[in-house]
Amino acid sequence: MNKVSFAADSAPTQKQLKIYEQVVLRIQEMLHTGTINVGDKLPPERDLAATFQVSRSSIREAIRSLQEKGIVESRRGNGTFVVSTTSIIEPLAEAVTEQRIYLLQIMEFRQAIEPAIAGLAARNATPEQLEAIAAIMKEKAPEDKPWEKDIRFHCAIAKASGNPLFEQALVNAKAALEETRQEPLQSPERREQSCSMHKEIYNAIAAGNEALAERCMHKHLKLVHSMLFSTE
């Protein structure tokens, strides 16, 4: 009974999927083909276990996975319901695990969003958020990981923008950056330079000058970019 496959594993190079992953795929397929729709109730776990010929534990792990993706929602004593057909996280997670994100792309992305973020922060930042940003600037950068402070600075600004989408986008970029494991090597004088630009950015945000904040951030990222990809 405990045979290996019920998914067609035709491709030879494909690794064996875990049972619960196969179940996830089957359920997602049902969603995409319209067998189940948003708002519907999934069959009870015990029924699913019977129809898929797997144990209830596997069904539960599959449901947990789908729930974490924001696709379903379980209500005790009631049932499990579909709340969305599409996962919120697929592309990035895949790209990260497959190491398909490169430093250049991350900088491309940052240059696109961070000026706008700085502008929004200039408009929306609360006093507490300003203080949080200032606190990060005052910190002494740790010897071994000097860029960590830099990252936190930018994330704090994103939080101050007041727009969760921007915040999330920058967090994604941060996660991708950590994944690449490329440690940007900064010379001391350049770190100095970068630090003074941080001050400029902060001042513009604190002053509520949107246009200036955008410009400063743009300039800053241009410098970082050139530091990373300079051919000198």
Add this chain to the structure above:
Amino acid sequence: MNKVSFAADSAPTQKQLKIYEQVVLRIQEMLHTGTINVGDKLPPERDLAATFQVSRSSIREAIRSLQEKGIVESRRGNGTFVVSTTSIIEPLAEAVTEQRIYLLQIMEFRQAIEPAIAGLAARNATPEQLEAIAAIMKEKAPEDKPWEKDIRFHCAIAKASGNPLFEQALVNAKAALEETRQEPLQSPERREQSCSMHKEIYNAIAAGNEALAERCMHKHLKLVHSMLFSTE
């Protein structure tokens, strides 16, 4: 033995967390306090079950959850390892479930990233991706949900940008949009107008004209924005 709480549920308004959620929190706390670090191996599931005084199933559901968040990674016959201390998805998921994202913020975000996306697509789109975009344009918009086609158009362009970060960002915006359940009411002539702009954008991308693609997308979003928030 099966008592309710081992998490301090002091707040009266707080709902009872499931066991596995409590375990997730505990493990995340260990990460943040540095008890466990990136690269470390987690204790075996059986040990965790013993130390947390819960069943192994609950531990497994917790690990499944952490894995789905990209925090840990399980290797059969070897152990479970920490691959990142921060979740890739938390802020957005929270904001979405708490309905704290507004249409204005979504448009703010789209206006910041989509022109850049269009430019990248103009540079990087493969013939297949171009065809996919064209196919979407050719579709007849469904009577009940005319905006769905529009969303797919923009997402297809994001995919053609070749940068997973942009793709993810737009998917997030899409998810947020679906969550708001605000149905943009379009008059027929405006839909016409929007459609012709889609053609412009597509042509610019197909021609590989980055600057033009950016401009067209910018113009398009400005129109959409005014359609949504016009006071007339």
Add this chain to the structure above:
DNA sequence: CAAACAAATTGGTCAGACCAACAAAAGGAA
């Protein structure tokens, strides 16, 4: 008819078992 109660449904949790992949230790051949 409405409120109170009882039963069935369903997700949440537990316990213990066996399988399969992997790693380290043990053993043997060169």
Add this chain to the structure above:
DNA sequence: TTCCTTTTGTTGGTCTGACCAATTTGTTTG
């Protein structure tokens, strides 16, 4: 000794079956 094979133990993956607890549904009772 050195290298390869074998064995053994650890650990995640899966199954089974049981009981708990929230929720819905149907029934009884005032």
